[in-house]
Amino acid sequence: MNELPQQLVNGLLLGSMYGLVAIGYTMVYGIVQLINFAHGEIFMTGAFGALSVSLWVLPNGTSMWVALPLMLLGGIIVAVLVAIGAERFAYRPLRGGPRLAPLITAIGLSLALQQAVWAWYPEAKSARTFPQIAGGPFEIGSVTIQTGDIFVFCAAPISMAILAYFVMKTRTGRGMQATAQDPDTAKLMGINTDRIIVVAFALGATFAAVGGVAYGLKYGQIDFRMGFMLGLKAFTAAVLGGIGNIYGAMIGGLVLGVAETLATAFISDIPGMHQFGSQSWANVWAFVLLILVLLFRPQGLLGERVADRA
């Protein structure tokens, strides 16, 4: 049996999830030059929001075809509220201050959100099971795809298409582009930059919530720490793809996911490399790739070389 197609699919699935979360990092960075380290936790609150809908809003035994859209909606609402709250109370008061201040705030906020879910969400002190879509796995040739994975496969491209349309075609989207290019001039042209920033946070949170639901469906469980490592990976993906570029975030996520999976699968087969091939080394190889990319393209895969803004 040829393992490669299956491993590629595994990698693309993992990468799609990284990509969905990476979009939030990249959008916020593109507009306010803030690395929002609490974004991984927004992803986590999105997943818990969706779980809450399924636990307490929907009656038991609701079909997943009905439940999933509602859970998705619930997750998005929770994540967006958290993100907007974070922007309003944690980041906006520091805007215009030294760049490091919001960065540290973001790290603090990340810990605070983790601990808040840990302390107040019922039974969240260990992992909680997430509802699953019924139905067996699908076999396409030698590739097996789980029912829960189909959601990611559909959600990632659809989300990307909607985002591209929004940014390119709508008035608010063009306002975002203008703000990203030059916030002061954008303001002079009559763009409400404060509103644009809130929209960027909200959009990032929306995609993070979609990613959170995807995570729950794929792994069948969510916990209060799920956003930490995944957030770091998504941030890496955003840098790899070129931070500030929304397509780059998705591409970076996919590249990172595939790289990790292939490293786990095949490096141990190379003679003499056996001990460097296990999953515990996958992160090392992923970061080797990141360093190589940044050596030759410091702006990332799709990033544009721009002079640092004064």
Place this chain on the structure above:
Amino acid sequence: MRQRSLIAITAALAAGALTLTACGSRGGDKGSDSGSGGTTVIIGVDAPLTGDLSALGLGIKNSVDLAAKTANKQQTVKGITFKVQAFDDQAQPSSGQQNAVKFVADKNVLGVVGPLNSSVSESMQKVFDDAKLVQVSPANTGPSLSQGPDWRTKKVRQYKSYFRTATTDAIQGPFAAQYVYNDAKKTKVFVIDDKKTYGAGLAGTFTDEFKKLGGKVVGTEHIDPDTKDFSAVATKVKKSGADVVYYGGEYPQAGPLSKQIKAAGAKIPLVGGDGINDADFVKLAGPDSTGDLATSVGAPVEELDSAKQFVADYKAGGYKDEYSAYGGYSYDSAWAIIEAVKKVVEDNDGKLPSDARAKVTEAMQNVSFDGVTGKVSFDEFGDATNKQLTVYRVENGAFAPVKSGTFTG
């Protein structure tokens, strides 16, 4: 260097303070004639009370609490009231060491039950040993903790203050290998571990015995415990053609791993050690986990006559969390400390001596009583003399015992 001197100072202070209390309580005895209550002895508990492993940790804490309450009610040690002080180590060696220093600093602590994780224990042993404070772990299974890093060839006792009621991986791994090869008739294994002290050790002893029996290891893999995505590993397992997977590690990873291996199309059982023998494993692994196996130290608590009382008392105690995999061992660990304190107090005319910690540690070596899990006593390394193990199988959404036995060579 700084740390060491800090520990030394803490130990000196603690010893000094202990002497002072001993004097104080003697003075108090003269004054009061009621005599009830008397001296308070604290039994420390160090376990992961939050996080992924909290199900096991809370079981440990509650069981120790039950032992202390029972001893107080029965007046097991006259004039001594036992209290429990629990610290959370979050399964982190650094937190464990901080907790150990805190225990050492509290003069009333005469023994500590815990921790759960072998890797955490490694960071605590020396702190306790320097203070001569006895430590009894209900769950550590890493052989090197008691028998030294070269335990395969030359066994050397590491710390005089370290004891455990759990059986070591040196026995648990081979026991699992024998069951998998002889009883379950599986010959091709894929071995996975999480690279931690416990997981890697267990996987190592399993592999050695499995090969010795004639089985074949068709693949090995080390997972990253920080992720839940094991799809790449699962695909490798499927491709390898293995008919069984052995996982050295704990249930937060083992559950999703089992689930993803089955989802990848390899319908083969996952076998693990006591670290996966928890209800949460079945919850995380889902319905496909039926047939997965776990070995655990001792006989199943529910089936032992000696344990019926414990199970009933635990229920009556109204604890919110289950006693989990280590409840019985934790109770026995705490009771061993109580027995040691009793011996020390009785030898000293019903009072705690000034060097109570050292005396309790000494007394622990000779403790012997019938506990929840059977006869409790310790060999020359501080390991439990009870070497019984049980294989559990997931049936109808819960682990059910299938075979008990003792491992002999």
